[in-house]
Amino acid sequence: MSVVRITQSLVVSINAINMSSENGKGKIAIVGSGLVGSSWATIFASSGYQVQMYDISEQQLVAAKILVEKNLQKLDKHALQRGPILTDEALKLVSTTTSLKEVMTNAVYVQESALEDLNFRIEFYKKLDELAGPNTILASSTSTIPASKFTEGLVNRERCIIVHPVNPPLFLPLTELVPAPWTSQDTVDRSAEIMKSVKQTPVKLKKEVLGFAVNRIQFALLAETWRLVADDVIGVDDIDVVMSAGLGPRYAFNGPCETVHLNAFGVRDYFRRYGNGATTVLNDMGPVPDFSDESVIQKLENDLEKKMAVANIRGYQAEREAKLIEIAKLKKALKF
Amino acid sequence: MSVVRITQSLVVSINAINMSSENGKGKIAIVGSGLVGSSWATIFASSGYQVQMYDISEQQLVAAKILVEKNLQKLDKHALQRGPILTDEALKLVSTTTSLKEVMTNAVYVQESALEDLNFRIEFYKKLDELAGPNTILASSTSTIPASKFTEGLVNRERCIIVHPVNPPLFLPLTELVPAPWTSQDTVDRSAEIMKSVKQTPVKLKKEVLGFAVNRIQFALLAETWRLVADDVIGVDDIDVVMSAGLGPRYAFNGPCETVHLNAFGVRDYFRRYGNGATTVLNDMGPVPDFSDESVIQKLENDLEKKMAVANIRGYQAEREAKLIEIAKLKKALKF
Structure with a gap:
C-alpha cells in the first residue's frame, strides 16, 4: 500500500516537472502541421501553452507557422482567443522542428495529426512510443482509425487516445475523446482537462466504436x-x-x-x-x-x-x- | 379545346374573386387554433392576409387570439415580422369563428392544424371537402399522417396537401410540402407560392413517404x-x-x-x-x-x-x- 503511495507521489512529481515551463504551462508537441495540426497549434498557443510543431520538411513548417499567425489574428479579430494573450505573444510560444526527438522532448501532451493511413500509423507510433516521456499523452486527431489498430503493442499504450476535433476546430469547440481498450482512465481525464484548459469541449466515449460518435x-x-x-x-x-x-x-x-x-x-x-x-x-x-x-x-x-x-x-x-x-x-x- | 379554354378562364376568374379582399390578399382559414394553428394565424396576419381562425369553443378562440397578439408583438420586438405591417394592424386582419361553414367561406387556402388522429381526420376532411370552394387548397399541418390516408375519396382531393411546419414555426421557416398521389402540381406550386409570400421556406417532396423528410x-x-x-x-x-x-x-x-x-x-x-x-x-x-x-x-x-x-x-x-x-x-x- 505504501509502495503504491510512493509510486503515485513519484508520478505526481514527474507530472509537475513536465507541466512546468517558462510560463507555467507544459509543452505541447504538435506532430503533423497541416490544416488540422496548425489549428491545434493555434488553439494551444492562444491558451498560453508552449507549442512545438513537427513536420518532415522545413518548407511545410514555414507555411504552417504563417497559417498559425493568420489563425491567431482571426481569433483576435473576433475576440475568440482561447486565453488572455494576443497574436504577438502567442506566436512567441510556437517553435518548429523537423526532429521528432526534439518535438517529443519534455512534451506533456502530443497531438498527432498525421496521415490517415493505418500502415504508416503503426510504424510511426512505434517511434512516438520510444520517444515518449514516462507521463506523456499520445493523442491522435484521426477521424477514422480507432487507437486499438495502431497502439496495441506499445510500451505506453495506456497513454494513447483519440482526441478528434471537428472542422474547423478554431470555431467548433467539440472534441471527442475515444479510448482504446487499454487506455487508462487517467489518460482520458487528463486529456479532457487539457481540452478544457484550451476551451475545447471534450466529450468522453466510454468505449471504442467505429466512426466514434x-x-x-x-x-x-x-x-x-x-x-x-x-x-x-x-x-x-x-x-x-x-x-x-x-x-x-x-x-x-x-x-x-x-x-x-x-x-x-x-x-x-x-x-x-x-x-x-x-x-x-x-x-x-x-x-x-x-x-x-x-x-x-x-x-x-x-x-x-x-x-x-x-x-x-x-x-x-x-x-x-x-x-x-x-x-x-x-x-x-x-x-x- | 375552346371549352377547356373557357373553363380555364372561369377558374382564373374564380381565383381572382377568391384572392381579392379588402387589402388585395386572399382569405386564409386557420382550422384548429392550438399552438401550431395560432402560429400559422400569426404568420399569415403578419404578412397581410385576411385570417379567420376556427375552433370548436369560443373560449379556445379567445385564448388563441391572445396568443396571436403575443406572437405578433414578439415578431415586432425582434424585427422579424413577415410583412410591412405591425401588431395592431395585423391583429385587425384576424377574426374567429366556431362555424366551420363560415371559416371555409371564400377561403383560398385552408391550413388545418387539428388532432393528429386518423379516424377524426377521415371524418373531418369529409366536412372540409363539402365546404371547400372550387379552387381552395386544403393544407394539413400534420407531422405524422400522410394525406393519402384521409383524402382518397374526396371530391377535391387534388387540392389536398401536407404543409408541415417545424417547431417553433415563427422562428424556423422550413415548411415541407408533401403531396398525396392525387395532389395536383398546381396545388403544390400554389402552396409553395403562398408559403414564400409569408416568408416560410417551402421544400417540395416529389412523392409521399412515411415521416416525410x-x-x-x-x-x-x-x-x-x-x-x-x-x-x-x-x-x-x-x-x-x-x-x-x-x-x-x-x-x-x-x-x-x-x-x-x-x-x-x-x-x-x-x-x-x-x-x-x-x-x-x-x-x-x-x-x-x-x-x-x-x-x-x-x-x-x-x-x-x-x-x-x-x-x-x-x-x-x-x-x-x-x-x-x-x-x-x-x-x-x-x-x-
Whole structure:
C-alpha cells in the first residue's frame, strides 16, 4: 500500500516537472502541421501553452507557422482567443522542428495529426512510443482509425487516445475523446482537462466504436439523405434546406436528446407519443446505401456544383467559416 | 379545346374573386387554433392576409387570439415580422369563428392544424371537402399522417396537401410540402407560392413517404443516438454536446449534402475518400431500436431531468425559442 503511495507521489512529481515551463504551462508537441495540426497549434498557443510543431520538411513548417499567425489574428479579430494573450505573444510560444526527438522532448501532451493511413500509423507510433516521456499523452486527431489498430503493442499504450476535433476546430469547440481498450482512465481525464484548459469541449466515449460518435451520427443522417435523393423523394437543394432552415438551427444549441425532450413534455412523453411512429418510419428506410452509385453521385454533384463550384471550394469553405464565427460569437456573447 | 379554354378562364376568374379582399390578399382559414394553428394565424396576419381562425369553443378562440397578439408583438420586438405591417394592424386582419361553414367561406387556402388522429381526420376532411370552394387548397399541418390516408375519396382531393411546419414555426421557416398521389402540381406550386409570400421556406417532396423528410432525417439521427446511449458508448449529455458544439452549428447553415461537399473537394471527392468508411460504420450500427425499452428511457429521463426538469419544460422551451430568435436575427442581418 505504501509502495503504491510512493509510486503515485513519484508520478505526481514527474507530472509537475513536465507541466512546468517558462510560463507555467507544459509543452505541447504538435506532430503533423497541416490544416488540422496548425489549428491545434493555434488553439494551444492562444491558451498560453508552449507549442512545438513537427513536420518532415522545413518548407511545410514555414507555411504552417504563417497559417498559425493568420489563425491567431482571426481569433483576435473576433475576440475568440482561447486565453488572455494576443497574436504577438502567442506566436512567441510556437517553435518548429523537423526532429521528432526534439518535438517529443519534455512534451506533456502530443497531438498527432498525421496521415490517415493505418500502415504508416503503426510504424510511426512505434517511434512516438520510444520517444515518449514516462507521463506523456499520445493523442491522435484521426477521424477514422480507432487507437486499438495502431497502439496495441506499445510500451505506453495506456497513454494513447483519440482526441478528434471537428472542422474547423478554431470555431467548433467539440472534441471527442475515444479510448482504446487499454487506455487508462487517467489518460482520458487528463486529456479532457487539457481540452478544457484550451476551451475545447471534450466529450468522453466510454468505449471504442467505429466512426466514434461524430461520424456515426453524421453517417446515419447522410445515409437517409442519400436514400431520399436516390429514390427521388426530394431534391438535393431541398434536403439541405430541410436541415438548414428547419432542424439545423435547433441542433446548433440542443442535441438530439434535448430536442425530443423539448418537443414534448419531456423525453418519456416523447417516446410514449412518437416511439411507435418513429419505429414504423425507421422500418421503412432502405438498407445501407451504395455510396459508389454513379447516378446518385452525379445528381449530387450537378446540384452542388451549381451553387458551390468545386473550383472555388476554398471560398465556400471560408464562407462557412464566416458563418460559424458568427455562431461562436453569438454563443459567447449570450453565454449559450 | 375552346371549352377547356373557357373553363380555364372561369377558374382564373374564380381565383381572382377568391384572392381579392379588402387589402388585395386572399382569405386564409386557420382550422384548429392550438399552438401550431395560432402560429400559422400569426404568420399569415403578419404578412397581410385576411385570417379567420376556427375552433370548436369560443373560449379556445379567445385564448388563441391572445396568443396571436403575443406572437405578433414578439415578431415586432425582434424585427422579424413577415410583412410591412405591425401588431395592431395585423391583429385587425384576424377574426374567429366556431362555424366551420363560415371559416371555409371564400377561403383560398385552408391550413388545418387539428388532432393528429386518423379516424377524426377521415371524418373531418369529409366536412372540409363539402365546404371547400372550387379552387381552395386544403393544407394539413400534420407531422405524422400522410394525406393519402384521409383524402382518397374526396371530391377535391387534388387540392389536398401536407404543409408541415417545424417547431417553433415563427422562428424556423422550413415548411415541407408533401403531396398525396392525387395532389395536383398546381396545388403544390400554389402552396409553395403562398408559403414564400409569408416568408416560410417551402421544400417540395416529389412523392409521399412515411415521416416525410423532416422526421425521416430526425429519426435516423435519433435511432443512432438511442443505440449509442443504450450500448453505453456515450452519456446522454455528451451525445447532445456532439451535436450542439460540433455538428449542429454547421447544420444551422448547411445541410448534409453541402456539408460533405465542403468537407472535401466536393461531394464526389468526399464519397471517393470516405464512402467505404461510411459503409463500414453504417454496417456496424444495430437494428431499429426498441423505443419502449424502459432502461434506456430511464437513463435519458434521469440525465435530462437534471438539466431540463419537465416541471419547467415551458421555461426550457422558451429558452430554446430565445436562441432560435437570435439565429433568425443573425441570418436576417447577414443575409445567410
